[in-house]
Amino acid sequence: MFSTITSGAVYGIKSCPIQVEVDVSQGLPCFQIVGLPGSEVREARERVKVALKNVGVGLPPACINVNLSPADIPKSGTMFDLPVAVGIMAALSKLPPEPLKNTLFIGELGLSGELKPVKGVLPIVREAARGGVKRCIVPRGNLWESALVEDVESIGVSDMREAIEILKGTGERRKESGAGICKVSVGETACGEASSGQGNEEYRHGREGMEWSGGEPGRSREDFADISGQDGLKRAAEVCAAGFHHLLVVGAPGSGKTMLARRIPSVLPPLTLEESMEVSSVYSVSGLLQSTGRLKTERPFLNPHHTITGQALVGGGRIPKPGIVSLAHRGILFLDELPEFKRETLDILRQPLEDREVQIARSSGAYVYPADFMLVGAMNPCPCGYYPDMSRCRCTPGEVRRYLRRVSGPILDRIDVCVEARPVGFGDIAGRPGGESSSQVRARVMAARKIQTERYAGTDIRFNADLKAAQVERFCSLGAEERRFMERMFTSMKLTARGYHRILKVARTAADLAGAEKIGEEHLAEAICYRRTEVFG
Amino acid sequence: MRREEEKAYIHWMYQAAGMGGGKFLGILRKTWTPEEIYKMAAEGKLEEKLAGKYQKKAARMEAAASSGGVCDIQEAYREMTDRGIAFVTAEEPEYPQKLAAVPDAPYGLYYVGRLPEKGKKSIAVIGARSCSEYGRAMARQFAAALAAAGVQVVSGMARGIDGIGQQAALDAGGYSLGVLGCGVDVCYPPENNRLYGQLIEKGGICSEYPPGTAPRAMLFPPRNRVISGLCDGVLVIEAKERSGTLITVDMALEQGREVYALPGRVTDPLSRGCNGLIKQGAALVETPGELLRSLHMECEERTTCRQTELPVLDGVQERLLRLLDFQPASAETLRQAYMDSYGAYMAVPEIYHVLLQLCAMDYAGQAGGNYYFRKGKY
Numbered sequence: 083m084f085s086t087i088t089s090g091a092v093y094g095i096k097s098c099p100i101q102v103e104v105d106v107s108q109g110l111p112c113f114q115i116v117g118l119p120g121s122e123v124r125e126a127r128e129r130v131k132v133a134l135k136n137v138g139v140g141l142p143p144a145c146i147n148v149n150l151s152p153a154d155i156p157k158s159g160t161m162f163d164l165p166v167a168v169g170i171m172a173a174l175s176k177l178p179p180e181p182l183k184n185t186l187f188i189g190e191l192g193l194s195g196e197l198k199p200v201k202g203v204l205p206i207v208r209e210a211a212r213g214g215v216k217r218c219i220v221p222r223g224n225l226w227e228s229a230l231v232e233d234v235e236s237i238g239v240s241d242m243r244e245a246i247e248i249l250k251g252t253g254e255r256r257k258e259s260g261a262g263i264c265k266v267s268v269g270e271t272a273c274g275e276a277s278s279g280q281g282n283e284e285y286r287h288g289r290e291g292m293e294w295s296g297g298e299p300g301r302s303r304e305d306f307a308d309i310s311g312q313d314g315l316k317r318a319a320e321v322c323a324a325g326f327h328h329l330l331v332v333g334a335p336g337s338g339k340t341m342l343a344r345r346i347p348s349v350l351p352p353l354t355l356e357e358s359m360e361v362s363s364v365y366s367v368s369g370l371l372q373s374t375g376r377l378k379t380e381r382p383f384l385n386p387h388h389t390i391t392g393q394a395l396v397g398g399g400r401i402p403k404p405g406i407v408s409l410a411h412r413g414i415l416f417l418d419e420l421p422e423f424k425r426e427t428l429d430i431l432r433q434p435l436e437d438r439e440v441q442i443a444r445s446s447g448a449y450v451y452p453a454d455f456m457l458v459g460a461m462n463p464c465p466c467g468y469y470p471d472m473s474r475c476r477c478t479p480g481e482v483r484r485y486l487r488r489v490s491g492p493i494l495d496r497i498d499v500c501v502e503a504r505p506v507g508f509g510d511i512a513g514r515p516g517g518e519s520s521s522q523v524r525a526r527v528m529a530a531r532k533i534q535t536e537r538y539a540g541t542d543i544r545f546n547a548d549l550k551a552a553q554v555e556r557f558c559s560l561g562a563e564e565r566r567f568m569e570r571m572f573t574s575m576k577l578t579a580r581g582y583h584r585i586l587k588v589a590r591t592a593a594d595l596a597g598a599e600k601i602g603e604e605h606l607a608e609a610i611c612y613r614r615t616e617v618f619g
Numbered sequence: 620m621r622r623e624e625e626k627a628y629i630h631w632m633y634q635a636a637g638m639g640g641g642k643f644l645g646i647l648r649k650t651w652t653p654e655e656i657y658k659m660a661a662e663g664k665l666e667e668k669l670a671g672k673y674q675k676k677a678a679r680m681e682a683a684a685s686s687g688g689v690c691d692i693q694e695a696y697r698e699m700t701d702r703g704i705a706f707v708t709a710e711e712p713e714y715p716q717k718l719a720a721v722p723d724a725p726y727g728l729y730y731v732g733r734l735p736e737k738g739k740k741s742i743a744v745i746g747a748r749s750c751s752e753y754g755r756a757m758a759r760q761f762a763a764a765l766a767a768a769g770v771q772v773v774s775g776m777a778r779g780i781d782g783i784g785q786q787a788a789l790d791a792g793g794y795s796l797g798v799l800g801c802g803v804d805v806c807y808p809p810e811n812n813r814l815y816g817q818l819i820e821k822g823g824i825c826s827e828y829p830p831g832t833a834p835r836a837m838l839f840p841p842r843n844r845v846i847s848g849l850c851d852g853v854l855v856i857e858a859k860e861r862s863g864t865l866i867t868v869d870m871a872l873e874q875g876r877e878v879y880a881l882p883g884r885v886t887d888p889l890s891r892g893c894n895g896l897i898k899q900g901a902a903l904v905e906t907p908g909e910l911l912r913s914l915h916m917e918c919e920e921r922t923t924c925r926q927t928e929l930p931v932l933d934g935v936q937e938r939l940l941r942l943l944d945f946q947p948a949s950a951e952t953l954r955q956a957y958m959d960s961y962g963a964y965m966a967v968p969e970i971y972h973v974l975l976q977l978c979a980m981d982y983a984g985q986a987g988g989n990y991y992f993r994k995g996k997y
Contacts, residue, residue, distance in 0.1 A: 314951040314989070317967040332988060463988065479749060479778055480808070482987075502989045504951040570979045592968065607972035611950065611989055 083107075085172035085179070088186050088215060089165040090206035091157055094442075094449035095363045095404070097202070097209035101151040102162060102187075104169035109145035115166070117150030118446075120158035120401070129191045130167045137195040137242045139171060146170060156446040158401050161200040164189030164219070167242060168249070181249045186210045186218035186234075195242035199223030204366040207231045208359065219245055223372060230359070230377055304345050306520040311506060313517065315342050318501035318612060320523050323349045324530035325591030326545035328435070328457040328496055330420070330614070333503025334467035339460035340385075342503070343416040346458060347381040348520035350413075351528045357412050360452060364408050382413030384455075388422040392430040397451055402442040407434045408451035420461040421488035428493050431457070435496045459497065461489065498547060498584050499612040530594040546591045551583050558586040560601060567603050571610055585609040627696035628653035629727055630706055634829045635660075635683035636676050657692070660684035703731050703819075704803055704830050717741070721848040721874050725827035728845075729803050732823035735796055735849060740914050741771040742879075743846050743871075744788075745864050746780025746856035751889050752984065753945035754857035756995025757881055758784040761854060764907030766793020768916055773798065773849050775842065776818070780856045780864075782811045785818065795822040796849065800842040801834035802826060843867040844874070852877035854910065855901070858892025865892055868901075877913070879904045887946065932980075935965075939973050940982055943993040947986035950974060 087102040113127050131141060148166055150157050165187040171177045188206060190198040203224040208231050210218065217235040220228045225238025239245045306316060315331065319342055322329040329346075331339045353361065361378040365371040371378070386395065386406045397405030407415060417423060434440050434453040442449040464482040468474040477485075534545055537557065543549060549557060560568065568585075571577060577585070586601070588609035593601045632653060651659070659665040661684040666677040699706070707713045708727045715734055718724045728734075735741050744762050746754055762772050762784035772788035774781040776797035788795040797818045801807050803826045806815040818824050827845060828838060843866050847853055853871040855878070858864040868878055878901040883890020897903045904910045911917070932940065942948075942956050954970045957963070974991050977983035984994050 311955075312951070314949075314954070314967050469987065475749070500988075502949055502951070504949050567979075571975065574979050574981065575975070575985060604968055604972040607975040608968040610975055611971040 083173045083175055085169050085182070087165040087169040087172065087182060088184075088210070089162055089188060090186065090210055091155070091159065091161070092202035092205050092367050093155070093447065094402070094451050095205050095360075095367050095408075096450065097205040098152075098155060099210060099213050100155075100157065100162070100165075102165040102169050103149040103151055104166065104173045105147045105149075106142075106144050106170065106173040107147075111143040111145065113141075113146045113148075115148040115150065117148075117153035118156040119150060119162075120156060122160050123150070123157045123162055126160070126163045126166050126191075129163050129193065130170065132193045133163075133191040133195045133242055134167055134170070136193065137246070139176060139246075141170070142174070146173075159200060159202070160190035160198075161188040161202070161206070163191035164197060164221075164242075164245065167191060168245065171246070177246070177249050178251075181251065184214065184216040186215045187245075188218070188224070189221045189239075191242065197221040197239055197241055197245070199372050201369040201372075202367045203227045204230060204359070204371065205363040207234060207236070208363070210234070219248065226376070227362075227366060227371060230362070304348055304520075306345055306349060306518060306523055309338060309341055309345065310517070312338055312342070312503065315501055315503055316517070316523070318499055319346050320349060320527060321588065321591050321595065321608075321612070322346070322456065322458075322499050323523075324527045324595050325498075325534070325588065326456060326547045327498035327588060327591065328459075328547070330459045330461070330494070330497045330500040331503050332461055332463050332500065334462060334505045337503035337505045339503050340416070340418060343385075343414065343418075343458045343460065344383060345520065346414050346456070347383050349523040349527055350381050350456075351524065351531060353379060353381060353412060361412050364404050364411055364451065368404050368409065370409070382410050383416065384410040384414065385416045385418065388417070388419050390423075390427065392424075392427045395427055396430050396434060396440045396442075396453070397449075398442055400444075402444060402449040402451075404451040405440065407431065407453040407455060408440055410455035411452045413455060414458055415455040416458045416460070418460045420459040421485055425488070425490050428490050432492050432496075435493075457497065459489075460503075463502070494614060495580070497614070498588050500614045501612060526595055529597070530591065533594045533597070546587050546594070549583075549587050549590075554583045554586050558590045558601060560586075560606075564601060564603055564606060567606060571606070575610060577610070577613070581613050585613055588612055623696075624693060625653055626706055626708065627693050628657050629708060630696050630699065630829065631683075631692045632656060632680065633727060635680045656680075657684060657689075699830060702804070702830075705730050707734070715849055717850070718845065718848040721844065723844065724848055725845060728825055728827055729830060730823055730825035731803050732796075732819045732821075733794070734823055734825065735771045735773065735794070739769060739771050739794075740916065741773050741796075741850040742910070742914075743773045743850040743853045743867065744780065744784035744856065745774055745846070745853060745858075745867055746784075747858050747862060747864060747889055747892075748777050748779035748781075750779040750783075750857050751887070751945045752947075752992045752995050753883070753887075754780055754889060755783055756945075758856045759787040761856065761881075761907050761910070762787040762795075763791040763793075765910070766791040766795070768907075768911050769793070770911070770914070770916070771796065773846055775800070775839075775846055776807075776811055776814065776824070778808050778810070782808075782814055784856070785822075786814050789814075789817050789821050797822070797824045798842055798846045798849065799824060799826040799834075800828070800839035802828055802830040802832040804830045805833065807834040839863065840866050844870040847871035847876050848874055850876060851914065852879055852910075854879040854881070854904070855893050855896060856881050857883065857889045858896075859888055860891045860895065862892055865896075868896060877902065879910055879913075881905075932977075932982075935973055936977060939970070940977055940993065943977070943983055943991060945992055945995060947990035947992040950989045950991065953991065 084105045089100045089102050090097050091100050115124055115127060134141060168187050172182055188200060188203060190200050192198055199221045203220055204227045207218055207228040211231050211234045218228055219237045219239055222238040222240040225236055228236040237248060323346060333339050358377055358379055362371055365378055384406050395406050397403055397408055438454040440451045440453045463469040464475060464477040464485050466476050469477060469482050589601045589605040592605035592608045660680045663681055665681055666674060669677045706727060706729050709719055716737055742765055744758060758780045766772055766788035772784060772795045774785050776782055776785060776799060785795040785797060795818060803824045806812050847867050847870045853868060853876055855864055855868060871878055880893040880896040880901040882897060882903055883893055938961055939957060942953055950970055954965050957965050978985055982994055983991050985991055
């Protein structure tokens with residue numbers, strides 16, 4: 083007999099539907115899996131064999147062939163255990179064929195028949211839903227994840243027996259114990275069916291995603307108002323958040339660089355449902371979503387140590403995994419002590435910064451991970467940290483230059499805004515009110531973003547930072563007076579042609595923040611102050 | 620033997636003996652001729668003739684002698700002079716007189732361009748490498764005035780005061796000599812490349828180290844004695860409490876040179892060295908005129924320092940300009956200071972705007988990053 087079961091595999095954060103074809107026929111007893119299985123997929127044989135025995139389904143001495151189609155794509159992961167087991171039972175006519183239609187199966191089997199959560203459920207179920215799947219059966223631990231997907235009935239099962247019961251339509255177990263099954267679908271409001279405490283909780287998580295009251299702007303306990311003084315820093319962060327410019331903070335240790343960076347997510351607009359799904363998909367593929375047990379609703383903040391390898395940063399491996407830059411998708415990638423990062427490591431960032439995604443080529447195909455992050459770099463201005471405050475700096479000009487030269491130029495070129503963090507004085511800590519809260523700043527940022535969305539409607543530009551040189555001319559045109567001002571500045575401030583476009587882009591954002599239609603002199607002046615001066619590059 | 624041939628041997632000895640060989644060779648010269656020394660070294664007898672602390676150097680010279688013949692020595696010397704590098708020893712009349720009178724003067728001196736003229740006064744204009752805008756302006760002004768009055772400006776071609784002073788002297792049409800701590804064919808620091816070229820053309824570059832010697836920290840303090848030795852006096856523009864500039868001053872005092880110092884504010888670390896010198900008895904100079912008069916030279920009265928009156932600016936600009944100093948301060952510090960002094964709040968974008976307006980009018984300048992200083996307008 084022959085059966086076909088729908089499952090899926092993840093490549094990058096994209097998913098590919100996989101048909102698990104099982105044939106059981108007379109012949110020498112054997113059990114083989116074909117279709118480029120990885121070693122963990124091949125080992126499914128042992129797990130499935132034992133698990134089925136332990137739930138009371140002995141395998142007959144027959145020739146069992148499993149094919150994972152399309153057969154030319156390498157398969158990895160343990161999510162095929164359940165579809166293989168179900169496929170074998172179907173092929174042995176131990177399950178009715180009807181409930182298997184339009185149903186997706188994912189799950190790893192334990193030897194006792196229990197079902198264990200796997201990685202990447204969210205992208206697989208999302209993709210399957212687009213492909214017309216109506217129902218999916220996933221491990222209990224992944225239920226809330228798959229329940230986030232609309233138009234699909236998600237059923238979480240905790241062991242093979244439950245899966246069999248559901249497929250046979252008997253369901254006595256469900257009625258008796260009420261322990262195992264938690265059914266979620268869109269539009270359902272009551273949570274009567276999930277009677278166990280755990281079920282309740284998962285149900286709630288699922289609903290939260292469905293109703294989507296809006297993402298959280300950031301970790302609620304971190305607010306701009308916590309930073310006393312440092313208005314210049316906060317203003318620069320606001321400009322960056324509004325125009326999605328990358329930011330470089332230069333300042334002595336303890337001047338609040340990290341503190342600021344951690345709070346930038348709190349002034350960014352909340353994630354939309356679509357964005358949240360993207361972010362969650364990356365985390366799901368990385369296996370980081372299960373532990374949180376909920377959809378990623380706040381913008382990520384990633385803070386890798388400077389000893390990080392290039393591969394960990396952008397992702398990779400024989401079977402590629404998303405790197406830090408992808409985990410920072412739609413959020414902040416904070417690189418503290420920028421000059422301490424290895425030059426090669428930083429240079430790897432060039433492509434993701436340009437394309438906003440990471441492409442990893444393997445013989446099995448190209449894996450694409452999203453990497454649309456805002457880069458926030460922090461560094462000391464010199465080895466001692468006080469340059470250019472010559473009354474305190476003890477470094478020679480050569481030392482300063484060598485220190486700054488450690489950061490690769492092409493990376494610095496992609497950073498539009500550079501700002502100095504002043505060492506915090508007593509006046510900053512004591513007695514001064516904290517200033518504006520994140521929500522006030524965020525309101526301005528969102529207004530500025532709205533202006534940008536309207537201006538760039540119909541183009542592929544989203545933010546001012548995306549503007550290319552030719553587009554800068556079109557969208558950041560200057561009046562006669564402003565042009566004269568820039569001309570004067572060009573010579574007196576020793577501007578470069580390369581820096582000129584950057585300044586215009588940032589000035590455009592400053593104008594958007596002020597709600598001004600035209601770029602004014604004050605916006606240009608501010609943008610000029612955010613440029614990197616020759617000593618910083 | 621012809622003089623040039625002998626000098627070729629001396630040049631070889633300088634190269635073979637390595638750094639710090641000048642003094643040692645002076646001692647050798649008292650007993651043997653250069654050629655004899657070379658022959659002894661070639662035969663391997665030099666080491667046994669010399670006992671004690673010179674043994675290592677003798678061994679090094681023997682090793683060098685065994686690798687090259689007499690022909691090579693003459694050839695190498697000719698090659699060097701063809702490149703425009705001249706070599707002068709203390710016995711020759713071309714050797715700078717003032718330097719020759721110094722007890723530990725280098726025996727030989729390599730130079731390109733011209734050496735200082737004998738009858739003219741020379742002043743060393745020296746100071747900190749990382750100087751303030753005040754030091755920059757004063758170095759420029761003093762050096763230019765001195766050069767215009769016909770004084771030869773000697774310095775170390777270093778970053779900061781040294782280079783700025785020398786550049787100003789050349790720009791004023793005067794003569795300037797750079798004394799290097801490396802070979803005369805090595806431009807150090809590299810950013811003074813333009814100045815290096817101009818010095819060769821209009822002034823001179825000299826060094827006691829053979830051509831090709833790379834700059835090393837240990838070579839610089841000894842070269843300071845050459846700077847002061849070549850001069851009638853030393854003018855210190857800006858120096859920190861502990862600095863290489865003060866080494867030059869110590870040398871100058873040992874050599875009996877006059878020391879002039881430019882006063883600064885007591886709060887300014889870059890003026891602490893100068894003020895300390897004045898306290899110890901250095902001549903306080905406020906204008907180039909004072910310095911020139913102490914050298915018994917005529918000077919025009921315009922060589923005085925006076926700050927130009929503050930320009931008429933709009934309220935905010937003027938108030939902010941008053942807060943600016945020669946020492947760069949960050950925009951954030953200035954904003955704070957503005958609020959503290961005038962009690963008026965200033966938004967971040969606003970202060971950037973005003974600062975840039977001041978920069979555009981050339982009243983202020985931007986140091987590295989978002990740091991601003993008042994331009995030294997005198």
